[in-house]
Amino acid sequence: MDYDVKDIALADAGKARIEWADRDMPVLASIRERFAAEKPLAGMRVAACLHVTTETANLMRTLKAGGADIVLCASNPLSTQDDVAASLVADYGIRTYAIKGEDTETYYKHVDAAIDHKPQITMDDGADVVGRVHAERPEALADIIGGTEETTTGVIRLRAMAADGALKFPIVSVNDAMTKHLFDNRYGTGQSTLDGVIRATNRLLAGRTLVVSGYGWCGRGVAMRASGMGANVVVLEVDPLKALEAVMDGYRVMTAVEAAAIADVWITVTGDLNVIDSAAFDAMKDGAIIANSGHFNAEINIPTLREKAVSEREVRPLVEEFTMADGRVVYLLADGRLVNLSCAEGHPANVMDMSFANQALSAEYMVKNAASLKPGVYPVPEEIDAGIAKLKLETMGVSIDTLTPEQEKYLASWQEGTV
Numbered sequence: 262m263d264y265d266v267k268d269i270a271l272a273d274a275g276k277a278r279i280e281w282a283d284r285d286m287p288v289l290a291s292i293r294e295r296f297a298a299e300k301p302l303a304g305m306r307v308a309a310c311l312h313v314t315t316e317t318a319n320l321m322r323t324l325k326a327g328g329a330d331i332v333l334c335a336s337n338p339l340s341t342q343d344d345v346a347a348s349l350v351a352d353y354g355i356r357t358y359a360i361k362g363e364d365t366e367t368y369y370k371h372v373d374a375a376i377d378h379k380p381q382i383t384m385d386d387g388a389d390v391v392g393r394v395h396a397e398r399p400e401a402l403a404d405i406i407g408g409t410e411e412t413t414t415g416v417i418r419l420r421a422m423a424a425d426g427a428l429k430f431p432i433v434s435v436n437d438a439m440t441k442h443l444f445d446n447r448y449g450t451g452q453s454t455l456d457g458v459i460r461a462t463n464r465l466l467a468g469r470t471l472v473v474s475g476y477g478w479c480g481r482g483v484a485m486r487a488s489g490m491g492a493n494v495v496v497l498e499v500d501p502l503k504a505l506e507a508v509m510d511g512y513r514v515m516t517a518v519e520a521a522a523i524a525d526v527w528i529t530v531t532g533d534l535n536v537i538d539s540a541a542f543d544a545m546k547d548g549a550i551i552a553n554s555g556h557f558n559a560e561i562n563i564p565t566l567r568e569k570a571v572s573e574r575e576v577r578p579l580v581e582e583f584t585m586a587d588g589r590v591v592y593l594l595a596d597g598r599l600v601n602l603s604c605a606e607g608h609p610a611n612v613m614d615m616s617f618a619n620q621a622l623s624a625e626y627m628v629k630n631a632a633s634l635k636p637g638v639y640p641v642p643e644e645i646d647a648g649i650a651k652l653k654l655e656t657m658g659v660s661i662d663t664l665t666p667e668q669e670k671y672l673a674s675w676q677e678g679t680v
């Protein structure tokens with residue numbers, strides 16, 4: 262079996278961690294059990310380009326149980342867990358191409374290995390397989406019936422392709438499922454981003470000023486959790502409505518240059534470009550720690566930071582110190598790449614349980630329905646989303662009430678009014 266991982270001898274450690282994550286992924290486990298019996302993905306070739314983590318390993322096991330023939334590559338050069346990659350190959354027979362710290366050339370060599378598999382289904386986190394197939398490997402389009410996309414930034418790229426008439430096959434936007442972004446983006450990114458900052462720096466957040474750029478689903482999770490740890494949270498936004506929400510949620514809201522002067526820790530999570538830029542570097546407080554949790558390492562203008570700095574050195578693993586001409590220093594984490602996946606382990610299994618339940622069921626949906634779907638971006642069907650919420654509650658031992666027939670009738674009628 263062909264593969265490319267750092268060290269196959271790491272497999273035992275990876276397997277133990279994959280099993281640990283599996284204990285907290287009961288919804289995915291129940292789907293795996295059904296898939297093993299029904300084989301809804303029988304013989305389907307899948308190219309998966311995802312963060313190679315313990316949770317992803319459990320998704321791969323689920324797709325394989327459903328009969329899929331998978332090649333997995335990394336969706337980020339720094340997020341791979343090398344022991345997990347080794348175990349996927351050695352213990353689960355999944356061809357994996359991913360090495361933590363791989364350079365850009367190797368990264369795309371690995372993406373190409375997934376495309377060489379002649380996939381019928383693509384599964385992306387950031388649309389790199391779809392982007393490469395359309396731009397550089399169009400011969401692969403002949404076999405592809407459809408795909409799925411995990412994250413906000415990927416969905417934005419795909420919608421732009423669809424609007425230009427460039428997208429050649431249907432893709433389910435897993436990110437748009439309620440059971441994905443309301444939980445993964447908010448609670449997952451909230452907890453794991455701070456986990457990454459803390460593991461990289463071992464700094465105390467209590468009493469510090471923590472700035473969050475972006476008050477979308479991820480940003481509000483980061484703000485909420487940082488506030489819970491005693492940080493003074495400042496929110497930066499460009500959308501007046503979101504900014505107003507942040508104000509009413511009790512955060513200070515200001516401009517980037519204003520925030521630069523007071524930020525002890527500054528986290529970007531916008532999906533946008535150059536959110537921390539030249540003017541902010543000039544105004545930045547001495548010793549500020551900057552990190553990104555948005556999909557691409559484009560949110561911090563790192564080339565400009567390098568130009569402005571008179572010297573650079575690594576002071577801890579994944580912590581780079583930049584000294585400015587006036588003597589101030591700025592610390593950049595993980596080269597501006599997803600801090601939660603580069604410096605910690607990404608989202609906890611419990612939220613990925615729902616995200617990857619959506620992935621598995623969306624792949625099944627695609628196999629059943631691709632023939633009747635035109636190229637475009639499709640939501641996760643509501644019944645899948647609602648079914649996952651129901652199942653998740655059940656696995657948590659939480660029961661809820663149901664509407665009585667009388668209530669159902671009342672809520673559906675227009676004749677009722679003041680009595």
Ligand SMILES: NC(=O)c1ccc[n+]([C@@H]2O[C@H](COP(=O)([O-])OP(=O)(O)OC[C@H]3O[C@@H](n4cnc5c(N)ncnc54)[C@H](O)[C@@H]3O)[C@@H](O)[C@H]2O)c1
Nearest residue numbers: 412413414475477478479498499500531532533554555556
């Ligand atoms: N770290 C992770 O594990 C993880 C998980 C999920 C999503 N993501 C990524 O995080 C990013 C954000 O995702 P989301 O779901 O929160 O998106 P979202 O669309 O809900 O929120 C993004 C917010 O950023 C704001 N914004 C845009 N440009 C800005 C700027 N220059 N300054 C301040 N605010 C700005 C937007 O107005 C919006 O409110 C995406 O790139 C997404 O792919 C990362």
